[in-house]
Amino acid sequence: MKIICIGRNYTEHIAELANERPKDPVVFLKPDTAVLLKGQPFFIPDFSQDVHHEVEVLVRINRIGKHIQPKFAHKYYDEIGLGIDFTARDVQQQLKEKGLPWEKAKGFDGAAVIGKWLPKSQCSAVDALSFSLEKNGQLVQQGTTAHMLWGIDELIGYVSQFFTLKIGDVLFTGTPAGVGPVAPNDVLVGQLEGEEMFRIKVK
Numbered sequence: 001m002k003i004i005c006i007g008r009n010y011t012e013h014i015a016e017l018a019n020e021r022p023k024d025p026v027v028f029l030k031p032d033t034a035v036l037l038k039g040q041p042f043f044i045p046d047f048s049q050d051v052h053h054e055v056e057v058l059v060r061i062n063r064i065g066k067h068i069q070p071k072f073a074h075k076y077y078d079e080i081g082l083g084i085d086f087t088a089r090d091v092q093q094q095l096k097e098k099g100l101p102w103e104k105a106k107g108f109d110g111a112a113v114i115g116k117w118l119p120k121s122q123c124s125a126v127d128a129l130s131f132s133l134e135k136n137g138q139l140v141q142q143g144t145t146a147h148m149l150w151g152i153d154e155l156i157g158y159v160s161q162f163f164t165l166k167i168g169d170v171l172f173t174g175t176p177a178g179v180g181p182v183a184p185n186d187v188l189v190g191q192l193e194g195e196e197m198f199r200i201k202v203k
């Protein structure tokens with residue numbers, strides 16, 4: 001199983017990190033060992049002093065496909081989820097400055113939170129899903145997939161030009177504004193369409 005992630009897919013988040021608006025989606029991968037095991041706390045790795053939460057809508061691929069046309073992309077997933085793309089921001093910043101790949105900042109153990117899955121049929125239109133992240137009971141990130149620069153079906157079309165999508169692959173679709181640091185004892189709760197999708201303790 002592979003984890004394909006999209007960076008810079010919401011305008012306000014691009015602005016908060018002072019990034020350029022990309023011409024094409026920014027794509028990176030996380031290894032399967034990045035998945036935070038169910039029921040486990042997230043341990044802040046000792047190589048970072050600034051790990052940020054990025055709440056993101058997830059899609060689980062249920063058919064093998066390559067060069068998928070966006071108009072057919074909806075046939076390749078039937079579950080929607082919510083997760084966190086944990087990012088060692090200080091490490092990422094150093095890598096970015098040198099033009100180096102981001103894996104050390106994004107692909108470490110536990111850096112991919114994958115919450116529960118909802119059948120797509122249970123969601124309203126996938127291009128208007130509302131989601132949020134609370135940290136210790138305070139709302140820190142809130143978004144709607146309506147504000148994506150590239151929608152889910154376009155993203156599937158785009159990434160499948162480069163990578164064959166396989167059953168069980170997970171697509172992280174980018175984070176809205178409000179990313180910020182996590183600290184030991186934080187509790188992170190993600191909601192999609194008003195339903196709790198994960199609850200993570202930070203250690």
Ligand code: ZN
Nearest residue numbers: 054085174175
């Ligand atoms: Zn992200």
